[in-house]
Amino acid sequence: xxxxxxxxxxxxxxxxxxxxxxxxxxxxxxxxxxxxxxxxxxxxxxxxxxxxxxxxxxxxxxxxxxxxxxxxxxxxxxxxxxxxxxxxxxxxxxxxxxxxxxxxxxxxxxxxxxxxxxxxxxxxxxxxxxxxxxxxxxxxxxxxxxxxxxxxxxxxxxxxxxxxxxxxxxxxxxxxxxxxxxxxxxxxxxxxxxxxxxxxxxxxxxxxxxxxxxxxxxxxxxxxxxxxxxxxxxxxxxxxxxxxxxxxxxxxxxxxxxxxxxxxxxxxxxxxxxxxxxxxxxxxxxxxxxxxxxxxxxxxxxxxxxxxxxxxxxxxxxxxxxxxxxxxxxxxxxxxxxxxxxxxxxxxxxxxxxxxxxxxxxxxxxxxxxxxxxxxxxxxxxxxxxxxxxxxxxxxxxxxxxxxxxxxxxxxxxxxxxxxxxxxxxxxxxxxxxxxxxxxxxxxxxxxxxxxxxxxxxxxxxxxxxxxxxxxxxxxxxxxxxxxxxxxxxxxxxxxxxxxxxxxxxxxxxxxxxxxxxxxxxxxxxxxxxxxxxxxxxxxxxxxxxxxxxxxxxxxxxxxxxxxxxxxxxxxxxxxxxxxxxxxxxxxxxxxxxxxxxxxxxxxxxxxxxxxxxxxxxxxxxxxxxxxxxxxxxxxxxxxxxxxxxxxxxxxxxxxxxxxxxxxxxxxxx
Numbered sequence: 001x002x003x004x005x006x007x008x009x010x011x012x013x014x015x016x017x018x019x020x021x022x023x024x025x026x027x028x029x030x031x032x033x034x035x036x037x038x039x040x041x042x043x044x045x046x047x048x049x050x051x052x053x054x055x056x057x058x059x060x061x062x063x064x065x066x067x068x069x070x071x072x073x074x075x076x077x078x079x080x081x082x083x084x085x086x087x088x089x090x091x092x093x094x095x096x097x098x099x100x101x102x103x104x105x106x107x108x109x110x111x112x113x114x115x116x117x118x119x120x121x122x123x124x125x126x127x128x129x130x131x132x133x134x135x136x137x138x139x140x141x142x143x144x145x146x147x148x149x150x151x152x153x154x155x156x157x158x159x160x161x162x163x164x165x166x167x168x169x170x171x172x173x174x175x176x177x178x179x180x181x182x183x184x185x186x187x188x189x190x191x192x193x194x195x196x197x198x199x200x201x202x203x204x205x206x207x208x209x210x211x212x213x214x215x216x217x218x219x220x221x222x223x224x225x226x227x228x229x230x231x232x233x234x235x236x237x238x239x240x241x242x243x244x245x246x247x248x249x250x251x252x253x254x255x256x257x258x259x260x261x262x263x264x265x266x267x268x269x270x271x272x273x274x275x276x277x278x279x280x281x282x283x284x285x286x287x288x289x290x291x292x293x294x295x296x297x298x299x300x301x302x303x304x305x306x307x308x309x310x311x312x313x314x315x316x317x318x319x320x321x322x323x324x325x326x327x328x329x330x331x332x333x334x335x336x337x338x339x340x341x342x343x344x345x346x347x348x349x350x351x352x353x354x355x356x357x358x359x360x361x362x363x364x365x366x367x368x369x370x371x372x373x374x375x376x377x378x379x380x381x382x383x384x385x386x387x388x389x390x391x392x393x394x395x396x397x398x399x400x401x402x403x404x405x406x407x408x409x410x411x412x413x414x415x416x417x418x419x420x421x422x423x424x425x426x427x428x429x430x431x432x433x434x435x436x437x438x439x440x441x442x443x444x445x446x447x448x449x450x451x452x453x454x455x456x457x458x459x460x461x462x463x464x465x466x467x468x469x470x471x472x473x474x475x476x477x478x479x480x481x482x483x484x485x486x487x488x489x490x491x492x493x494x495x496x497x498x499x500x501x502x503x504x505x506x507x508x509x510x511x512x513x514x515x516x517x518x519x520x521x522x523x524x525x526x527x528x529x530x531x532x533x534x535x536x537x538x539x540x541x542x543x544x545x546x547x548x549x550x551x552x553x554x555x556x557x558x559x560x561x562x563x564x565x566x567x568x569x570x571x572x573x574x575x576x577x578x579x580x581x582x583x584x585x586x587x588x589x590x591x592x593x594x595x596x597x598x599x600x601x602x603x604x605x606x607x608x609x610x611x612x613x614x615x616x617x618x619x620x621x622x623x624x625x626x627x628x629x630x631x632x633x634x635x636x637x638x639x640x641x642x643x644x645x646x647x648x649x650x651x652x653x654x655x656x657x658x659x660x661x662x663x664x665x666x667x668x669x670x
Contacts, residue, residue, distance in 0.1 A: 003053060007073075010047050014039065021629075026073055033069050044069075111238040115141055117637060118195055118239050131238075132638070145199040147644035148192070149654055151571035153661045155186075156539070157564035158546055163657065164566055166664050177501050179208050182667065187519065187563070188526045189539055192570030194507040196641060197528045198246045200570070201505075203666050205526070209250040210502035213493055213514050215260040215485055216240065236265065237272055243507065244276045250505060251315035256283065256497045259311040260485070266309045277313040283320065286310040288489070289465040310493075325496055326448050326457040327466050331384030334396045335443040342393035346422050346433060354394060358383055388456065391447050397438035412437050451556045460492075467492070475552040477544040478511045478536040487552030490517040498523055512538030516545045516552070520559045539567060568665075571658060575640040577601050581631050587620055590627050597631070600651065602639035 008024055011017050017025050032040040041064055044050045054069045055062040114131040132141050153164035171181040184204055190197045217236075247257065257277070261269050266285075274282065291306045314320040338354040359370035362382065370379045387394045400412045411423045416437040425432040433440040448457045472486045473479055490513050494504060500522040506514040509529035515538060518525040529538055541549075548554075548561030572579070577597055584590050598609060612619075612634070619627060642652050644666065647659055654662075663670070 003049060004072075006047065006049050010043055010050060011040075014043060030070055030073060033066055033073075036064060036066065111234050112241075114238055115144060115195075115242055116235060116238045117144065117193065117640075118242075143643065144638050145196065147203055147666060148196055148200045149571040149642040149644055149647050149652075149658055150200075150568045150662045150665055151658050152567070152569045153657070154567050155564055156543060156546070156567055158561065161567075164661055166661075167566070173501060177499075183208060184665070185524060187515070187524055187542075187565035188568060189509075189515070189542065189565055190526070190528045190568045190570070191530065192528070192572075192641065193530050194528045195243055195246070197530075197570060198243060198250070198507055201526065201528075202246060202249055205503065205505075206249050207252055208503055209505045209526070210252050210255050210499075211494065211497045211523075212247050212251065212255070212257040212505045212507075213260075213490065214247075214257070214506060214508045215510065215514075216508045218262045218265065233265075233268075237268060240269060241272050241276060244273065247505075247507065248276055248315065253316050254319040254321060255315045256320055257313050257315075258286075258493050258497075259313075261309050261311060263307070263309065266311070270311055273311055273313055277315070281314045281317045283312040283314050283317065283322075284462050286312060286462045286464055288467065289463075290469045323496055325460040325492065326450065327460050328450050328455045329446075329458040331380070331387055331456060332396075332443075332446065333380075333383075335387055335394050335446075337395055337397065338390070339393040339395070346424055349422055351435075354387065355383060358386055384456075387443055388447065388454065391444040392442060394443040395440045396443075397435065398441045400434070400437070400439050408432060408434070412439075460496075464489075464492070472552075476511065476513065476516050476541040476549060477551065478538075478541045484511055485513050487513060487517050487520075490514050491521065491553050491557075494518055494521055494523060509538045511536055512541040515565075516541050516549070519545050519563055519565075520553060520557060525565075568661075571642040571654065573639055573642045573652060574602055574635045574637070577635060578632060578640070581628050584624075584628065587624065587627060590624075590631060591620075594631060597634065602636040603634055604636050607634050 011024055011029060012022075017029055019025055029040065044054055044064075045062070051062070054065050054072075056065055057063075111131050114133050116131060132144060154161045155164050167184045168186050169182050170185040173185050174181045174183045190201075244257075251257065259269065259273070270282075270285070287307050287309055289306055290308050336354045338352055338357055340350045340352060341348065353367075355367040355370075359365070359367050359379070362370065362374075364370040364373060367379075374382075400408060402409065404412075408425055411425055411434050415421065415423050415434050419436055421435070422440070423434045425434065443456075446456045446458070447454055449455075450457060467486055467488050469486055472484060475484070475487055494514075494517060498504060501524060503524045503526065504514065504518040505526045505528075507528040509515065509527040510531075512527060512529075515525040515527040519542065527538055542565055545559075546561055546563055546565075549559070553559070577593060580593050581590065584593060594612075597603065603609070619630065622630075642654065644662065646652050647654050647662060662668075
């Protein structure tokens, strides 16, 4: 028996070294070897051949030859499912030299130069991915990312669903928003693989999307990112990079992307985004408070995370115009002075301390007496209410910087020598008043209308702790098991970065929060989702919105319903067989599917049909789950959907309606 076979057989005695498919987890073994794991070394010592090969005797002591073992295992197709050039090691390198060889480091990952198709159709599905290398398999890449045929197109509005007759392209609206006059102006929901959908969208929407918001799977092991791959972390980075690269091309020059992510992958994803968008186009990272510690979380020995993060990048930082936002704040006790006769000429203003004034007005001797008898919080509430109602006459004295306008500095210095006298500096908008070397800064400058209510406010920073995540389960009339975002969060993001009629894209749509909010705020939306959430699907939510959904931000913005959207699917081909295989209940059904696969599907080029037929009896004797896995492996996963170039292929059975809508979308003239 060959030494490698001996090694593999010995290592498979340890269940932790074996995948669910019975394959050896070589990356786990290598990691164990690098850490001189006792369990691994013990297994090797138990076999005479392996003991002789991988151990050297030094003064009657056996020493594990870790380098030899690692090299031996690496050269045996360490990444046998990948075409990538980083074939032997996972690590930090520059120019192919590893960290041990250089003082500089750079982030690399095994599948960096690959395309990860990412074809889950159900959230609970574990899928073994294939990787397409951009260089060595260029023909396959071209086919994989080619424009797709569109199917099952329908327009949905308050009157229900009806077959789609064509797309709207409002020339006047497009002129107003600076886009080509023939740009589609309909809202779109696209069902299908998001990587392939993005490449199809690029034909129509490249350079036209103002905002991309995504809330991708977080790679926690508990979410929908459950690919059966030995390099789960690397797979996730590849998955993200493939999609971000094409998403970047969809943004307008002044467009931005917001990416929701947790603390586990945040730092790695930022490096990927720096590469895709350019480090110079990084705008900020926003920390969003999602919960408060309670119950068992308060006694958990590990730090409890109550935040998520949003990475914010611009297509072109110099072109991005940030609209300053304000959030509600509490009363600022620094505003503690009051002008009694504000209506009179400023030279005769009578100024008193706000707290003592209100204490006496409410029957107390002074502030201390009011706090003692009434209670600090109760008295503060009285002050806050009065200050808000009289904001034009309540102020605080603020310092004037030396680099202020010359005339202001001159008046400041002059007022210091004239105690108690008030000076005015006339300005185009608001005049400036100065007393005792300090500016009179009115409380009215802090008050703004937020959600229809006059309230004290403060500028929005990159710490968002004011958006409640509890009580959102019923928003939109749909429920998402994990990760549903508040409509208030999406409202803020959309209002920060877009104007009415701008295009908003979300290609990890989930329960549809982003598109629901975009619709309520008068933006055009495009949503892409490949998973089926049934009664909690985004299409259900958008129908609710059109019919006047009253949850989320609806009350605040007085949403009454209306509008429409177009539903489209990428036309399935091999995906049809995958769906059928997964739904099959017995061997007889699978045999019928295999018969259809032989006649109509794209099979993997390595498949020998005659060889499969010879083993039919063995196939029947196997378990139903193994039968399904075998049939899935026979399909070419590069041909899940119908390519535009094959639209007239009779074997692919594209209907006249599908041809018409597809050609309309891509503006193809017959």
